[in-house]
Amino acid sequence: MKQDIILSGVGGQGIVSIASVIGLAALEENLHIKQSEVHGMSQRGGAVMSHLRVSSRPIASDLIPAGGADMILSVEPMESLRYLPYLSDKGWVITNSKPFVNIDNYPEMESVMNELTRLPHSLMADAEQLAEEAGSVRTSNMVILGVASPLLTLSAEALEKGIQKLFSSKSQDIIDMNIKAFRIGRNFTKGKGF
Amino acid sequence: MKQLLLGDEAIAQGAIDAGISGIYAYPGTPSTEIMEYIQKSKQATDGKVHCRWSTNEKTAVEEALGMSYAGKRSIVCMKHVGLNVAADPFMNAAMTGVNGGMIVVSADDPSMHSSQNEQDSRFYGKFAMIPVLEPSNQQEAYDMVHYGFDLSERLQTPVLFRITTRLAHSRTGIDLKTPRAQNLLKMPQDTRQFILLPANARVRYKRLIGLQNDFAKETETNDNVSYTDGADKSLGIIACGLAYNYLMENYNNAPCPYPVVKICQYPFSTKHINHLINTCKEILVLEEGFPFVEEQLKGITETKLIIKGRLSGDVPRDGELNPTIIAQSLGMETKSSFKVPSVVMMRPPQLCKGCSHIDTYNAIVEATASMNLHRVFSDIGCYTLGALPPYNAIHTCVDMGASITMAKGAADAGVWPSIAVIGDSTFTHSGMTGLLDAVLENTDITVIISDNETTGMTGGQDSAATDRLQQICLGLGVDPAHVKTIIPLKKNHAENVQVIRDEINYKGVSVVISQRECIQTSARKHRKS
Known part of the structure; x- marks a missing residue:
């Protein structure tokens, strides 16, 4: 078993927390994991990405080779397209459909959506709207992780344990809200027949 | 169970477990998280490990040297350009040598993700004539901190620990060792060791020159430089640090068909390199940063040996490596099914709203x-x-x-x-x-x-x-x-x-x-x- 995922978004949107949950879940299931993050200057309002690799066998490289990713998991639609050269021909793009507009020349949403729907395997969800159902837009990361979860080889139980661990220093309310957000996202995709 | 740690955090935990009494550092990407981890560590707090930021990298190295003088273990961390600031104490710490073990971590940033140049710290190690460790993964980073402190104390030398962005900022499961107790206060036996008056300094320099053989022997007797045979002798590969992983990625957990020398410590062992040169037709050097090993192999005179690498153009001269670049340098086919659509605009970093x-x-x-x-x-x-x-x-x-x-x-x-x-x-x-x-x-x-x-x-x-x-x-x-x-x-x-x-x-x-x-x-x- 091996799954290579590119996580993408805009600095400040918190893709690191998604990566951490997957990492913790992978350790929970005794799998090998490598997760390459971006820190420092490139964090601030700029494009950010993270390479996440989970495998039952030892993993050599911290970086995913071009054309090798099984999934691009993005919290921002335009950013999901930036790393397409990493995607394998059978790979999935899963993204939040809500744009984060902090540049003057952000493209028309229609053209972004066209590019996404042209891909052989893509799935979009309005993570912010779903996160509001969970109780706070701040849980939209966990929503998008939930949306992707039926396509991850990690079990939902392990991922939920990962969420509990990541937020272990926070109140039970915050943990529950994030688990709820994850489940709302997961049901969204399940509802589409996955 | 393994601990999920960043490379930087693995180094930090390694240093705590190896019994440091202090860390000294100035923040700089990609090295910052080493200090931050120790500041948050309960184990370090309980052990009263010194962990306040220094004013700059020069003061940090000097403070670490002072702690080493007193017989205790210290680690000092900075980004690559920080070592320029700290170059004076760094070079002269090689002359004084150490008392308690001392490791200098320099985090290079090839491709300049967050830096103004991509200088290669290995040159500083060679310049100062001290051992350099360059782990290829986060577990090795953790383990090598322990080894580095032992080496530092055994040969009474500071050790340079060279890492790069991807190692520093990649997270993986790490197995930890049993923690070692901190050293007791113990002044240097030789009262002249740390007084670099010219007369003493000449003595210290001869000692440093004399140590070079020991440093080379050290590399020959451990696994930090290793040789793995391969059936196809048309090419021999030298892979340094992280580049080794990118190389092996292309063989998908199978062995590499070519003989490979993996280098994680310098001065590197000539024993393995000579063997490679004598048995293979061509040599490919894969190294993150500057053509450090490649230049040393080439020397300055014409040689019949074909050496491929960053100098020859078989590997790009600048920028960080990745599995795809290495596949291309090996003549393997690489594929990308999708291109970046033209609707994707640049999104550079920017000042925060309200800054x-x-x-x-x-x-x-x-x-x-x-x-x-x-x-x-x-x-x-x-x-x-x-x-x-x-x-x-x-x-x-x-x-x-x-x-x-x-x-x-x-x-x-x-x-x-x-x-x-x-x-x-x-x-x-x-x-x-x-x-x-x-x-x-x-x-x-x-x-x-x-x-x-x-x-x-x-x-x-x-x-x-x-x-x-x-x-x-x-x-x-x-x-x-x-x-x-x-x-x-x-x-x-x-x-x-x-x-x-x-x-x-x-x-x-x-x-x-x-x-x-x-x-x-x-x-x-x-x-x-």
Whole structure:
């Protein structure tokens, strides 16, 4: 078993927390994991990405080779397209459909959506709207992780344990809200027949 | 169960478990998380491990050397360009040698994700003639810290620990060792060891030269340089540090068909290299950073041996490596089914909404609008983003502290107005001495210290300057009438423009401290309370 995922978004949107949950879940299931993050200057309002690799066998490289990713998991639609050269021909793009507009020349949403729907395997969800159902837009990361979860080889139980661990220093309310957000996202995709 | 740790955190935990009594560092991507991890570690707190930020990398190395002098283990961490700042104590620590074990971590940033150059720290190791460790993965990083301290104490030498961004900032499961107790206080036996008077220094230098064989032997007797045979002798591969993983990625857990020498320690073992050269037709050198090994193999005379690498053009001369680049250098096919669609626009980093630097720049831009030849010499920090639109406010950014000194040099040459923009932490790191230069000649410059009360770009570490800037400027001799403080907020804009304009028009050294807390730091404090 091996799954290579590119996580993408805009600095400040918190893709690191998604990566951490997957990492913790992978350790929970005794799998090998490598997760390459971006820190420092490139964090601030700029494009950010993270390479996440989970495998039952030892993993050599911290970086995913071009054309090798099984999934691009993005919290921002335009950013999901930036790393397409990493995607394998059978790979999935899963993204939040809500744009984060902090540049003057952000493209028309229609053209972004066209590019996404042209891909052989893509799935979009309005993570912010779903996160509001969970109780706070701040849980939209966990929503998008939930949306992707039926396509991850990690079990939902392990991922939920990962969420509990990541937020272990926070109140039970915050943990529950994030688990709820994850489940709302997961049901969204399940509802589409996955 | 394994601990999920960043490479930086693995080094930090390794240092705690190896029994350090102190870590010394100045923040710098990608090294910052080593100190941050130790500051948060209960184990380190319980062991009373010293873990406060130093004012700059030079003071950090000297403090670490002082701890080593007292017989205890110390680690000192910085980004690659920080080692330039610390080069003086670093080079001379090689001469004194150590008492307690001492490791210097230098984190290189190939591809310049967050840096102004991609210099390769291995050259510093060779320059100082000390052992260099270059782990290929995070577990090795953890283990090598233990080994590095033992080596340091056994051969009485500082050890350079070279890492790169991907190793530092990649997270994986790490197996931990049983912690070792800290050393007891113990002064050096030789009272002249740390007195580098020329007569002593000559003795120390001969000792250092004599150690070179021991360093080389050390590499031959451990696994940090290893040889793996391969059936296909048409090519022999030398893979250093992280490059080894990128190489092996291309064989998908199967062995590499070519013989491979993996190098994770320098000076590297000539035994394995000679074997490779004698059995293979061509050699491919894969190394992150500069062609360090490749140049040494080539030497300066013509050789019949075909050596491929960054110098020959078989591997790109600049930028970080990855599995795809290495596949291409091996002539393997690489594939990408999709291209980046043209609708994808660049999204460069930017100053945060509400950032105090924005208001400071808006005031500077307006104050200088009518001054055709004004020049703004800036520095290293978030405020370097003032070079980008919509501000287009600065003309230089070179190294920590260069704003004030370059402004002085330009003023000496006749530039007016000559303005320096420097952050608070950068000012105490390397700006104070330059300001003293300007004070000594009362050079006509205006120094704007954009004080956000933190070391912002690296994520909000404590700043040595907080609450001390005015005192420092006065102490250095700036005329009290020309040390002004402004609050960079929209509502103060007109007033701030006037202050800056007045100080520019003053013929002499003036300092404007533009003070408002970083909104990220402030938000974090708010969340905590």
